[in-house]
Amino acid sequence: MANVTFRIWRGDKESGEFQEYQTVVTEGMVVLDAVHQIQAESANDLAVRWNCKAGKCGSCSAEVNGMPKLMCMTRLSDLDLDRPVTIEPMRAFPLMKDLVTDVSHNYRAKQKIKPFKPRKPDNADGSWNMAQEDVERVQEFRKCIECYLCQDVCHVLRDHHKHDEFIGPRFFVYNAALEMHPLDEEDRVEDLKKSQGIGYCNITKCCTKVCPEHITITDNAIIPLKERVVDRYYDPVKMVLYKLMGPKKKKS
Secondary structure, three states: OEEEEEEEEEEEOOOEEEEEEEEEEOOOOEHHHHHHHHHHHOOOOOOOOOOOOOOOOOOOEEEEOOEEEEHHHOEHHHOOOOOOEEEEOOOOOOEEEOOEEOOHHHHHHHHOOOOOOEOOOOOOOOOOOOOHHHHHHOOHHHHOOOOOHHHHHOHHHHOOOOOOOOOOHHHHHHHHHHHOOOOEOOOOHHHHHHOOOHHHOOOOOHHHHHOOOOOOHHHHHHHHHHHHHHHHHOOHHHHHHHHHHOOOOOOO
16 A cells, blocks of 8 residues: 555646645556545546446546556556656547546547448359458457547647548548458548548557557558558559559459
């Protein structure tokens, strides 16, 4: 047992500041446990979003000591408790109150992506032929819990506030899951370039670093999508072929 100091952001979109709280922490506690304990002991009106407490809903995203994390999966034993533990809301989204932010930008971004469009069945019985490796390639992307930590850490949203022009890492992952699906035949390359802002990403891999599901966002989703844009708009030979023949059968 130890008495630990926590610096928690308190305020709303108008104003706010860090306030210090002390609480006793015990073995096995996570940051969210400490926040709930402080809420019960000395800050009954502290606003915090959470749900499953099992690292699967993405609700309790926040910044712990300056790093975007899930509070329910961040063990206090992994932090330096000799110094105050700083907890603040995600910086890439508008603040509502205390640790709660308005993440509605993400729902609007998702609506910009063309939905799954299956190709015609290959066989008379309505079934398709697929290679197992093509099926497996998109499975990684399905692990996303939409915690939006990758969105929060991305400098295009966090520092440059390009929310209207850039859908962000989470939705490049979603795009990749559709684009690389062996049955999908929709063409999203023009949208990626013109309305979804993939050109803003400079592949720093910060999104991959904070992903709690360990999705290889940059290498497996964003870079392959960038390659499709380059093939369509910047490779002179492929540009001519596209203008003459239109989009070729999509690679998975």
